[in-house]
Amino acid sequence: MNEQKIPQLKLGEHVARFPIVQGGMGVGVSLSGLASAVARCGGVGVVAAAGIGFLRSDYAKLKHQANLEVLKEELTKAKANAQGGVIGVNIMVALVDFEQLVRGALEVGVDVIFSGAGLPLSLPKIKQEFAESKTALVPIVSSPRAAVIICKKWQRLGYVPDGFVLEGPKAGGHLGFSEEELKNPPDLVELLRQLKQAIAPFEEQRDIPVIVAGGVYTGKDIAKMLKNGAAGVQMATRFVATKECDADDKFKQAYLKATKKDITLIKSPVGLPGRAIKNKFIEDVTKGKKTPFSCPYHCIKTCDPATAPYCISLALINAQKGRLDKGFAFAGSNVERVDKIVSVQELFDELVEELKQAF
Ligand SMILES: Cc1cc2nc3c(=O)[nH]c(=O)nc-3n(C[C@H](O)[C@H](O)[C@H](O)COP(=O)(O)O)c2cc1C
Numbered sequence: 493m494n495e496q497k498i499p500q501l502k503l504g505e506h507v508a509r510f511p512i513v514q515g516g517m518g519v520g521v522s523l524s525g526l527a528s529a530v531a532r533c534g535g536v537g538v539v540a541a542a543g544i545g546f547l548r549s550d551y552a553k554l555k556h557q558a559n560l561e562v563l564k565e566e567l568t569k570a571k572a573n574a575q576g577g578v579i580g581v582n583i584m585v586a587l588v589d590f591e592q593l594v595r596g597a598l599e600v601g602v603d604v605i606f607s608g609a610g611l612p613l614s615l616p617k618i619k620q621e622f623a624e625s626k627t628a629l630v631p632i633v634s635s636p637r638a639a640v641i642i643c644k645k646w647q648r649l650g651y652v653p654d655g656f657v658l659e660g661p662k663a664g665g666h667l668g669f670s671e672e673e674l675k676n677p678p679d680l681v682e683l684l685r686q687l688k689q690a691i692a693p694f695e696e697q698r699d700i701p702v703i704v705a706g707g708v709y710t711g712k713d714i715a716k717m718l719k720n721g722a723a724g725v726q727m728a729t730r731f732v733a734t735k736e737c738d739a740d741d742k743f744k745q746a747y748l749k750a751t752k753k754d755i756t757l758i759k760s761p762v763g764l765p766g767r768a769i770k771n772k773f774i775e776d777v778t779k780g781k782k783t784p785f786s787c788p789y790h791c792i793k794t795c796d797p798a799t800a801p802y803c804i805s806l807a808l809i810n811a812q813k814g815r816l817d818k819g820f821a822f823a824g825s826n827v828e829r830v831d832k833i834v835s836v837q838e839l840f841d842e843l844v845e846e847l848k849q850a851f
Contacts, residue, residue: 516582608632711846
């Protein structure tokens with residue numbers, strides 16, 4: 493198979509040369525640097541909106557205003573450096589300023605909005621405020637049920653999703669599965685089959701591409717997902733181990749050092765389980781240690797600062813800056829396989845070559 497035969501990924505009016513989306517990674521792990529590098533290589537580069545205001549020294553004072561301003565700046569920068577490639581944004585529904593950030597992203601004309609950690613039911617309605625907007629709307633779900641709820645609601649608003657990301661149980665960061673479900677996790681290929689079947693009734697006007705995420709590591713894995721009906725894959729863990737990833741080098745080193753026994757599931761103050769690399773900070777929290785805080789950023793709808801053992805935003809900002817004694821790194825279940833830091837171009841060359849071989 494030659495390169496031309498590797499399917500492109502079409503999301504609304506936007507076409508990526510390769511069916512690879514770089515998963516949005518907050519706080520500050522995927523900013524304009526990583527996202528534009530991925531877009532230049534032919535994938536979809538994604539800036540994570542969560543806590544992005546931390547790039548400003550007056551974040552604690554400006555809070556949501558800082559998030560909005562910095563998000564618009566980072567998206568504009570990512571697009572300017574993307575050499576015509578596709579740039580997306582990841583905006584979690586659980587963010588207090590979700591709708592404001594969506595409006596900001598639409599204002600600067602981002603190519604794709606990816607949105608999970610809750611059901612993004614209002615997205616098409618907000619998009620209607622922006623006449624002629626070409627932004628594709630792609631919800632992130634972990635079950636066929638969630639996809640159907642979104643399709644039904646959006647149908648009433650006259651909108652067919654431009655795609656879905658189906659995030660499985662091996663992903664990094666917050667997970668859309670209960671602790672109980674994670675004890676006996678569903679198979680991603682089977683979940684994909686069920687999801688495609690569930691959304692088929694909503695594909696009368698046009699096909700809805702499904703992008704799968706969670707544990708996709710090699711070109712062979714990508715080929716397997718494409719053969720099973722996926723339109724593309726979303727990968728995050730592998731993109732942390734790149735020169736262009738926007739996190740501090742110590743964050744990347746934690747990926748290189750991680751072994752199987754270091755991968756753990758945490759109960760996040762967001763109210764969802766999350767997969768991360770175990771360290772002293774996580775061990776202390778597990779033992780019941782609390783770091784009381786007066787909520788600095790008002791970031792997550794579902795977080796109760798009175799009972800949360802620590803501030804998730806502060807912990808993730810610290811990790812991004814390499815202060816891993818005061819935070820922790822989220823990671824996918826395959827982080828133990830990461831053994832070197834490469835450029836985004838080298839990673840794409842490897843994945844595309846493996847993908848060609850596997851087809
Ligand atoms: C460090 C890190 C941060 C993440 N942050 C977010 C986020 O802000 N929003 C989100 O929807 N998903 C987030 N994720 C999930 C990824 O976007 C992606 O879907 C998932 O990790 C894919 O699995 P993989 O890491 O095995 O490739 C994060 C993942 C990691 C590893």
